[in-house]
Amino acid sequence: MAKLSDVGEREAIRLLTAIFDRGHPIGLGHDCGVVEWGEDYLVITTDVVNPRTHIPGGSRPDQVGWYLVAVNLSDVAAAGARALGFVAALSLPPSTDTDFLRGLGQGMEACAREFGIAILGGDTKESDVPSFAGTAIGRVRKDRILLRKGARPGDAIVVTGDLGRAGLAYAQLADPATRAEGLEELLRPYPRLREGAAFSDSGIVTSCMDISDGLGLSLAQMAAMSGLSYSVEWEKVPLHKPLETMPADRQREYALYSGGDYELVATVKPEAAADLVARVNEPHRGSHHELTVIGTVERAGPNTLAAGGKREPLQGRGWEHFRPSHSG
Numbered sequence: 151m152a153k154l155s156d157v158g159e160r161e162a163i164r165l166l167t168a169i170f171d172r173g174h175p176i177g178l179g180h181d182c183g184v185v186e187w188g189e190d191y192l193v194i195t196t197d198v199v200n201p202r203t204h205i206p207g208g209s210r211p212d213q214v215g216w217y218l219v220a221v222n223l224s225d226v227a228a229a230g231a232r233a234l235g236f237v238a239a240l241s242l243p244p245s246t247d248t249d250f251l252r253g254l255g256q257g258m259e260a261c262a263r264e265f266g267i268a269i270l271g272g273d274t275k276e277s278d279v280p281s282f283a284g285t286a287i288g289r290v291r292k293d294r295i296l297l298r299k300g301a302r303p304g305d306a307i308v309v310t311g312d313l314g315r316a317g318l319a320y321a322q323l324a325d326p327a328t329r330a331e332g333l334e335e336l337l338r339p340y341p342r343l344r345e346g347a348a349f350s351d352s353g354i355v356t357s358c359m360d361i362s363d364g365l366g367l368s369l370a371q372m373a374a375m376s377g378l379s380y381s382v383e384w385e386k387v388p389l390h391k392p393l394e395t396m397p398a399d400r401q402r403e404y405a406l407y408s409g410g411d412y413e414l415v416a417t418v419k420p421e422a423a424a425d426l427v428a429r430v431n432e433p434h435r436g437s438h439h440e441l442t443v444i445g446t447v448e449r450a451g452p453n454t455l456a457a458g459g460k461r462e463p464l465q466g467r468g469w470e471h472f473r474p475s476h477s478g
């Protein structure tokens with residue numbers, strides 16, 4: 151009998167999908183589940199955070215609280231939906247300091263306020279190990295929902311923000327001098343709800359997903375859903391600024407194969423890509439790298455990375471639970 155550590159997270163999901171799949175038009179395997187609601191879909195997503203996988207030692211409780219809300223809202227953003235609310239189930243050992251719980255709640259509240267929603271309620275339970283399950287709800291017009299599939303060959307691939315931020319932050323944890331900075335970056339992802347809504351409103355974005363586990367793995371998952379391949383041009387990938395002076399292999403490891411950036415990767419009709427980039431980049435913050443075209447959707451085949459005039463495989467590896475690392 152295989153263990154989860156042998157098969158990994160994606161096989162575990164496949165096992166459950168085979169049980170739950172009822173052949174609905176929008177089935178399982180997207181960033182959110184959907185429920186028909188008149189003209190709209192309600193979208194629902196849940197993500198659990200626990201000390202072993204997501205909360206490095208030294209994290210402040212408010213950072214953990216922000217993270218719990220943010221990673222769930224990131225999936226709502228990926229569906230192109232507006233966030234409506236959030237609930238959480240918190241499992242805590244009885245020895246937990248009340249200050250920890252207060253900090254956790256304050257971090258959750260800060261993130262919810264930032265994105266215009268409220269924490270609607272939840273549950274607290276006693277357990278041997280801490281574990282925090284969040285659930286976010288959103289709403290999107292039926293004909294404007296964004297899914298992992300829907301791309302067509304020739305579509306442009308775009309990405310929000312810059313990549314490699316979390317990979318670098320994770321590496322910074324090893325050095326006491328940079329650990330606090332690394333924790334702050336890792337645990338403070340900024341869900342791209344504004345961009346996701348703009349994608350949805352545009353009517354020209356054909357598919358979307360959030361990059362929770364690295365671009366390589368996200369594009370492998372999109373390829374599995376769409377039956378197409380994704381070709382990325384390395385020179386166009388917007389790098390997190392401190393990466394720019396690093397050796398190429400580290401840049402790639404952080405920007406393509408490390409989890410935790412929570413940017414959106416989307417596909418857009420090629421003739422409209424420039425228009426979308428202009429529309430998303432225009433109103434906010436005035437900083438660089440808001441939305442960048444990084445490649446093209448192609449017919450079925452392996453995902454590729456074009457770099458220095460050569461094409462190589464874009465690997466479908468990144469962060470996967472139940473086993474430390476995985477390629478495929």
Ligand SMILES: [Mg+2]
Pocket residue numbers: 181224225228359360361362
């Ligand atoms: Mg996701």
